[in-house]
Structures are given as structure tokens and as C-alpha cells.
Amino acid sequence: MSGSESAPGRNVMRREPDAIDRRLLELLRDDARIPNARLAEEVGLAPSTCLARVRALVDAGVISGFHARLDPRALGLTLEALISVSIRSGARTALAHFAEEMRQLPEVQQVWFLGGAEDFILDVATRDSDHLREFVVENLSSHPSVASTRTSVVFEHTTPGLRLP
Template identity: 55%
Template sequence: MPTSRVRTPKDLQLRELDHVDRRLLELLRDDARMTNQALSNTLGIAPSTCLARMKALRQAGVIRRFTIDVDPQALGQGIEALISVRLRPGARQQMASFGETLKKVPEITQYFFVGGVDDFLIHVTARDIDHIRQFVLEHLSANPIVATTQTSLVFDHVAGPATL
């Protein structure tokens, strides 16, 4: 078996990820708590090589963070919604500050700055429909730079396996 050299962030930026890097990312996507020993065993590489590859992937920004997926219902958040937001044409220069304010709102699980008709797509979790209504009124409709919103209730949220 050929030895695998440690790849630097510069290496990762210059060429595509190889099959071992991609498999490592798949394993971590499925279970970010896998130990280095379990990862290296599954990949068929030395633990030191696995650790070096993971470090290189993190330094290159390929791995941005490790996270958990919490069921919102377990936290009393029984409903989810996606809210499209369009800002007023004269307020386009305030998009960055609007995005910063969204980061501080506890109901928001994630948001996207998007191109197209709308400017933002916001994913929220809430106790019930009244909580979502109150969220829209307080955090969006009351904001003078918001032109329109459109709320879509989420019936099911399924994360698919991203192709690596």
C-alpha cells in the first residue's frame, strides 16, 4: 500500500479532493462524533494520516464546523417555516446589517442571502402558528426596510446525502 503524504491547505486548493478525503467527509457527515481510530480503521489508513488529513481539511476551510442536529420538537418547537423576505429597493445597502440582526434572533435556525426575486430565505422554528405570526410581525413586518414576506409551513424536513 503506498504511503500517503500529509497534504497542506495549499495542496487542497490546487487540486481536487481524492477518494480518501471524500470518504472521510462522508463518514463525518453521517457521524461527526466518530473517533479518529474508527475513521482510520474504516478508511484503511494510519490514525496519524487520518488526523493529518482532517487537520488539512479544516485548515483549508473544507470542514467549516462540527455540529449536531437537534429535533426542534424535543425543545418545544413544534412547527417550522421558511419565510421569504424581500427588502425595499432603497434599502439594498442595508442587506448586510439586516443579515447581522437575523443572527441574533433565537427562532432562526438558519438563513440564506439569495439571488432572485427575494433577498433572504429564513428557516424558523416555533412553538405554534401564533408564535410564527408573532415572529413575522415583530422581526420582519415591523422593520422599515422589509417590503414583503411570504411564509411557507414545513411539513417535513429531510436532509439528503450531499454528494461529495
Template identity: 50%
Template sequence: MSAEDSSVVPGGARERRTPFGVLDDLDRALLRELERDGRISNKDLAARVGVAPSTCHARVAALRARGVLRGFHADVDPDAVGRGLQAIIAVRLQAAARARLGAFARTLAARPEVRDVYLLGGTEDVMLHVAVHDSRALRAFVVEHLSTRPEVAHTQTSLVFEHVHAPTTAV
């Protein structure tokens, strides 16, 4: 971060310019707490960060309006819904197909097996996180939705033995 991307404002608070506007210490504290518990009440959130509930509500609303907070979601255990086998699948596309990378990724993201899709720079073009019932379902997904597609040059599947969730970012 360059010197012009960060500044100290009166009271010693730090501000950081981002593509979503300026984030100050209070914004970052709110984001940290919301990442820990997205269901926290406004009253409890305000108490944790040391501001009035009205200030807290206004700041969270502003973070949502600016697109910093994209939404809230439930973290469902795949085992609990019968999708206990997870895998990470690296996908390399044919060179001529890379122009259609976005459409390819959106198609995969719509599949019920797919938990996350990452578009990459480097050797691989796409990384998928999938959750399926068993190895037979994983094989079927790879064959039916990846290997048989003409735009796919290569796939490499790695099983996930354990997922350790890191709930907070360095905000």
C-alpha cells in the same frame, strides 16, 4: 468544472482545486464520513477510509485549518425543545435597503427562532428557516421582526410539514 480545475495524480487519485486549496479523493472520503457522523472516532474514521490513524488525524486537522471543515454541531430535533412548528420565510427588501443586507441577515440570525438564513439572488433577498412553538409565535415573529421593519417590502411564509435531511454533499 474546467479541465484545469481537476487532475489525476500518481496512483489514479483525483484532485480538485477549490477556493480552499486542492481536495483529493482521501479528503473527499473523509468529508463524506464526517458528514454522516461528526462524532466518529479518529480510529474508526481511519478504518472507514483505509488510512493509518496518524494520516487521518493530520488530514482532518489540515481540513479544519484550511476552513473546509467549519466545525461540528448537534442536530437537535425542534419538537424535542418545544419548537415543533417550522416555516420558511421569503423576504424581499426595499431597493434602498439592499446595501444593508448583511447586517439585516446577521440581526435575524441572532434570533432564537431562526435556524438558518440564506442570502439570495433573484426575486427574494433572504430566505429564513425558523422553528417556533406554535402559529401564534410564528405570527408574532413575522410581525415583530419582519413586517414592521421599514426595510422589508414583502414576506411570504410557507409551513414546513416535514424535513428530510440530506446528510452528505457531493464531495
């Protein structure tokens, strides 16, 4: 997106992110709780200038939020799976409703709406295989909008975060 285009509900950076902005984004991606004084030191700025740059990145929508990443295993959810979901052709008008229903379920960590063979991929975390089977049967197989599902168990997963060009 160029500086003259605007996404709905977002301001746009008046300039392209420079090397300092990119370094700030990398540091914040890796640790959103880094103190501003340390962040400023890492990029060679005064703390007030650093804070102003971070605020500008937030205002421009480049940074959309600061989040705590929870470890499902630490919460007793030791089995993660990706479930591909195809919606019945007659239920296409209910796509947004289905996605919102899924977001409300405690096992669902992420919901992706796709173009392609499947309509959604759900990232779910469960206690064990019995819990996973129960989730699929109760929330997907019996759902009136769902035509089919395909479940893949996740053995390992890393989140490197967005790499800047």
C-alpha cells in the same frame, strides 16, 4: 477552485481530494463525532495518518467546522417555516445589517441571502402557529426595511448533507 486559487482567509488543498478524502468527508458528514480510530479503520488508514488527513481537510477549508445538529421539536419548537423576505428598494444598503439582525433572533435557524425575486429566506422554528404569526408581525412586517414576506410551513425536512461529485 483549483489548487492555485485561494479563497480569502483559507488555505487551499495542494491536491484534489482523493477517494480516501471523499470517504472521510462522507463519514464525518454523517457523524462528526466518530472516533478517529473508527474513522481510520473505516478508510483503511493508520490512526495517525487519518488524523493528519482530517487536519489537512480542515486547514484547507474543505471542512469548515464540526457542529451539533439540534432537533427543534425536542426543544418544543414544533412548527418550522421558510419565510421569503423582500427588502424595500430604498433599504438595499442595509442588507448586511438586516441579515445580522435576523441571525440574532432565537427562532431563526438559518438565513440565506438570495439573488432573484426575494432577497432572503429565513428558516425559523416556533412553538406553534401563534408564535409564528407573532414572529412575522414583530420582526418582519413591522421592520422598516421589509417590503413583503411570504411564509411557507414545512411539513417535513431531511438534511442529506453535501453529496460529493
